[in-house]
Amino acid sequence: MSTLYQRDEAVIAGIEKLRFFPLEVRSGLGSTLVSTDGRELLDLSATWTASGLGHGHPAVVEAVSRAIRSAPGAGGLSAVHPDSVGLAEDLLALVPGVGERRVYLGHAGSDANDVALRACRHATGRRTVIAFEHSYHGGVGVAMGVSGVHVDAGVRPDPDAVFLPYPNPYRPDDGDVRADVARCLELAEQHLAGGTIACVIVEPILSDGGLIVPPDGFLAKLHALCRRHDVPMICDEVKMGLGRPGTLHAFEHDGVVPDIVTFGKVLGGGLPLSAAVGPAEMLDHPPAAALLTTAGNPVSTAAGRAVLATIVGDDLPQRAAKVGALLAQGLHALNDEHIGDVRGRGLAIGLELIDPGTGERNPQLAAEVVYRAWQLGAVVYYVGGNVLEITPPLVITEAEAGRAVEIIGAAIADAVAGRVNSEEVARYAGW
CATH class of the missing domain: 3.90.1150.10 (Aspartate Aminotransferase, domain 1)
Incomplete structure (x- = not known):
């Protein structure tokens, strides 16, 4: 050693x-x-x-070098600057959605997911979160409590979390992945019909649980159930999104438009940066409910803008x-x-x-x-x-x-x- x-x-x-x-x-x-x-x-x-x-x-190096030389403060908590606003505008232009939307800026996918989950609970007045076994959504707060990987490791699950089996085509529980999909959707339907679900959070590709790619159409069917019961879907694109799956967004594969999309990791180009994009009525309230002093800082947001421009431009x-x-x-x-x-x-x-x-x-x-x-x-x-x-x-x-x-x-x-x-x-x- x-x-x-x-x-x-x-x-x-x-x-x-x-x-x-x-x-x-x-x-x-x-x-x-x-x-x-x-x-x-x-x-x-x-x-x-x-x-x-x-x-x-080079694009990230140039952006960060420019930003650090004359950074106007250390975050967007009580001030605005061009790169924080510009990054939010860039994301809104690249992420499909309808109606008036907002962007939460944070430090990591963990806090972006945590904020999105809490926002859904506040907006709906309901507490139960549907998540998936062996999922990963973060290492803090509510996000940690609905991460199946952490629960597998002994972390106490969120008391209001419900975990569904994620369909695995290579190792189907019932010997037939179509039966697994049907069983998962039936369970989702039962919970959604009860009127207690604040949101569903799902990874389009289950990453830390074994890089499991679900059958085509699974995400679309789950999304249709959420729409039918007027329950928001959070699509966690932190690890698998922004170009990696061969499309800009992983959820594009099934042609869905989630209510909230969360980002992290690649977005910062190696610097701490995350985002959640969703409806204004969810992400605007209550005011000052998700405060991180250095969130939206000039250096990380400059890097984020360079990353997005490079992913699209190249x-x-x-x-x-x-x-x-x-x-x-x-x-x-x-x-x-x-x-x-x-x-x-x-x-x-x-x-x-x-x-x-x-x-x-x-x-x-x-x-x-x-x-x-x-x-x-x-x-x-x-x-x-x-x-x-x-x-x-x-x-x-x-x-x-x-x-x-x-x-x-x-x-x-x-x-x-x-x-x-x-x-x-x-x-x-x-x-």
């Missing part, structure tokens, strides 16, 4: 660590990270998608669709019996590792594979226990995608052959 890692263990709180291997980085450019010993690593996580434009993107959704298809094709071509499934949309790809004899999940193999991939020169993490979450920067090249396939293939082969020190891997618990 290096001196830097020892220093980290001595001073940084463990409650904010999620470690899979002893990763130390000193710089980055594009899809490449540089470790403290000068080793170059292919970034296949983009810091859980937060560095969606890669590292050191047509990164189309690029994600093209390079993502090549990456998925390469992973399929590995044809390894330990790969149970390759799924995803665009540059959001899940690779599920299994025991080939039983078809069961293989979390130990996943832990060893991501560790070995790091040794071989790539950063990739696992979610859902046994699924490699492959979410590289949206600027990854075709050549880099090819290298990613080679490293992942070699990492699987080495882990299966016993070339990974399991005792060393056990020091990094991951999820």
Whole structure:
């Protein structure tokens, strides 16, 4: 263990660590990270998608440099400035919706979801939230209490949360994913009909729960139920939205227009920034109910405007669709019996590792594979226990995608052959 890692263990709180291997980085450019010993690593996580434009993107560098030189204060709490207002206007122009709408600006997807949930409760006068098993919506407040991943880990669920099963085409509970969809929608209908539901919050792709892509039409059917019962739907696009799935918004795949859409991660280009876009009657009241002193600050909002302009101007959704298809094709071509499934949309790809004899999940193999991939020169993490979450920067090249396939293939082969020190891997618990 290096001196830097020892220093980290001595001073940084463990409650904010999620470690899979002893990763130390000193710089980055594009899809490449540089470790403290000068080793170059292919970034296949983009810091859980937060560095969606890669590292050191010139548009973000220029915007942040301009903003920091003469920043007018440190937030939008009691003042307005051009980039906070401009970012809100940009989002309203890019997010479909009807009627008068507002934008909440925050620091992370966690607070954006928390505010959206509380706003729905206040506006409807109801408290029950429908969420999904193994979902992730944040690490604070109400958002944490309706996150299935946290509940799975032992966090006390929100007392007014109802969790529905998220349809998983690869592992259908009833052996038929169509039956699972029907069962989920029937449960949703029962709860919605009771008149107690404040909102439904859903991820178009269940990310931290195993990068599960639901069957086509599922989101549309759920949205139709919400409309029928006049219950707002919150679509959590924090991790899977803004170009990554091959479309600007992940919810576009099913042709829905959610009542509230939340953003984070990639929106800030690596800086803390989030947003919730929704009806004015929900996000305007009660006044001063969601106060963060540095929310909407000039530096983060300048970065956000640069990120949105780049995603649209460089047509990164189309690029994600093209390079993502090549990456998925390469992973399929590995044809390894330990790969149970390759799924995803665009540059959001899940690779599920299994025991080939039983078809069961293989979390130990996943832990060893991501560790070995790091040794071989790539950063990739696992979610859902046994699924490699492959979410590289949206600027990854075709050549880099090819290298990613080679490293992942070699990492699987080495882990299966016993070339990974399991005792060393056990020091990094991951999820």
